[in-house]
Amino acid sequence: MNTLEFCRVLPKIELHAHLNGSLSEKTLKSLGCLNKSVSEYQGLTSINNKIERTLHECFELFKIAHLATKNPDSVYLAAQSVIKDFADDNVRYLELRTTPRAEDGMTKEEYIESVVKAIKDSKKPLVKLILSVDRRHDILVSQNTVAVILSMRNKYPDIIKGIDLSGNPHLGCFDKELFNKAKENGLKTTIHCAEIINNDEVMEILNFGPNRIGHATFLNPNYSGSIENWESYCKKKIPAEFCLTSNVVCGTAKSYKEHHMQEWIKNGLPFSINTDDKGVFCTSLSEEYEHAQNNFNLSNTDLWTIAYNAIDHSFASIQEKALMKKELKEWKTQNQHQF
Ligand SMILES: CNc1ncnc2c1ncn2[C@@H]1O[C@H](COP(=O)(O)O)[C@@H](O)[C@H]1O
């Protein structure tokens, strides 16, 4: 069995996947996105082109995906297809995240209802929902989004588990009060952090103390982070969500080999491996594990351990975590010859 085959059969945990960035070409087409847009989209995103994209260019691509999910039915179909893609890739637990979006004829609540329904209707994997606040929105819009998120969480407490701050990192800022409100109301928090060099914002985020951080690209001093922030991070040991291909395509990591994940491995810090936007970046969770193995000399046991540790970073309940741990341990015992 070669590396990719092992990565495919390994039961995996996905903690950082944006719904609209995860739509496959097939799904975009079936949702009626213009063919021209889809081929343009694929051409722009293929890592095989070896063309680096700026973050700004990547953010243009989400606008194409958003054209495909403008009403409750298409949001439902989009979520259903993304959940199936992850199940087919042997993902046993998925934390899907998405930004509640109002469109003509669809409220933010209806958008969320559609995603929740797709999650409820799916048999596997186990799926939880994280709702995102887009950092480009002004405070009034974001306050409304948080209010909607909290009321929907009260309706679906077993599914809606967390809140995320995402969006173009060059725009907007982290608002501590907003996230404190979500935290005080029992939501878990994950924040896109240090996706670009911004040591002041990183300090604010670390002081806030989210449950997890996304990317953490420019946090270590070897990657333009401040020594003060790195020391604070090492004390807090907040699990990082790494998305290798996303960073390489956007050009924030120079290459897979030079990805900042190596600092976490070297220092024994907590992290998980994720896809970010598997549609936009033409990847899968198995391929992300393969890149990690090939570039950081990781053994099959190391990969299994990364998946196993991600269970503890997840926003699942204690009972759900225990079941997942049991499942992964049993799989390891049954597949001892692979290790
Ligand atoms: C490349 N790195 C990234 N950094 C920051 N935010 C990102 C992102 N990738 C995706 N998003 C966020 O997720 C949205 C698409 O999914 P949803 O419409 O929410 O399902 C994007 O519009 C952006 O706000």
Ligand SMILES: [Zn+2]
């Ligand atoms: Zn992301």
